[in-house]
Amino acid sequence: MTSGPHTAEQPTLNKDVPWDSFDPGAYIGNNYLDMKTVDEEIVSRVRDHFSDRLRGSDRVLSGIDVGAGPNLYPSLAMLPWCRHITLLEWSANNIEYLQRQLPGYEGHWEQFWKVLREGPAYEGLNPRTLFRDAAHPVRGSLFDLCHTERRWDVGTMFFVAESITESLEEFRRGVGCLMNALKPGAPFAAAFMEHSEGYRVGxxxxxxxxxxxxxxxxxxxxxxAHLDDVHRMADVGHLVRHGHTGMILVCGRRKE
Ligand SMILES: C[S@@+](CC[C@H](N)C(=O)[O-])C[C@H]1O[C@@H](n2cnc3c(N)ncnc32)[C@H](O)[C@@H]1O
Structure with a gap:
């Protein structure tokens, strides 16, 4: 592991950041208005992972997307199996964004659904209706999941544990808190920025x-966890999420 410029003695911690000022419009403009190749690959892999691991299950499960922010594709990926999806998010602005998407989400999310519906489990579903009925934005912290008794059947966490703190200790604790919230055997997908120096939003x-x-x-x-797939995607030339060397997608299952 490499030591970088952000291994300072006083790393910025999660609590030091004005998360309520996170600008969802600017973030979407940078990342999700036009689907990037890397996100297309992530969505395809997560679709196939959940399809393999949840085959045969009806739409009765509980899902959680941790640090959902203004990204709907993790919850869209859980729709065929989840009757209830918790969108756990700490920023008031992002909660408000998610609530605004419930009655009918914005058109640019369709391009992600098009990738999902290439999987037979997604074919023929009405994602807008299912999302409206299943998704529940909840104001709360990843770190609260270390103390909850509640457990979910399936989970996602995209660009959160490593993108909310400079502290490696806090990153590791965050990953453990996600794991604590999953039932034994629960499939999950999580994505991480590799060697990120931080990011600008607005x-x-x-x-x-x-x-x-x-x-x-x-x-x-x-x-x-059992790690079914740890996949690194180099992100050279992708200048939008600046200052990082790649992305890492993990598809796995919570140990029994
Ligand atoms: C880089 S964004 C990732 C958003 C989204 N998951 C995605 O895939 O683009 C990090 C998100 O984590 C949220 N966040 C920050 N601290 C958090 C915490 N303690 N618990 C839950 N979410 C948090 C931020 O508000 C923001 O939405």
Missing amino acids: DLEFPATYDIDTDEVRAALQDF
Whole structure:
């Protein structure tokens, strides 16, 4: 593992950041208005993972997307199996964004659904109706999941544990809190920025944990999960999510 510029003695912690000022419009403009190749790949892989692991299940499960932010594709990926999806999010602005999407989400999310519906489990579903009925934005913290008795059947966490703090200790704790919230055997998908130096949304800079690579991600998860696939995607030339070297997608299952 490499040591980077953000291994300072006083790393920025999750509590130090003005999350309520996160600008969902600016974030979507940077990341999700036009589907990037890397997100298309992530969506396809998550679709196939959930389709394999949840085959035969009716739409009765509970799902959770942790640090949902203004990204609907993780919850869209859970729709064929989940009657209830908790969208756990700490920023008031992002909660408000998610609530606005419930009656009918914005058109640019359709391009992600088109990738999902290439999987037979998604074919013929009405994602808008299912999303409206299943999705429940909830104001809360990833770290609260370390203390909850509640357990979910399926989970996602995209660009959160490493994108909310500079502290490696806090990153590891965050990953453990996600794992604590999953039932034994629950399939999950989680994505991480590799060696991110932080990111800008609108006028604000947000922290990231620099020392993240596939070894660190495996180490953070190994006590809790079977890792079906750890996939690194180099992101050279993708200037929007600046200052990182790639993305890591993990598809796995919570250990029994
Ligand atoms: C880089 S964004 C990722 C958003 C989204 N999951 C995605 O895939 O684009 C990080 C998100 O984590 C949220 N967040 C920050 N601290 C959090 C915490 N303690 N618990 C839950 N979410 C948090 C932020 O508000 C933001 O929405």
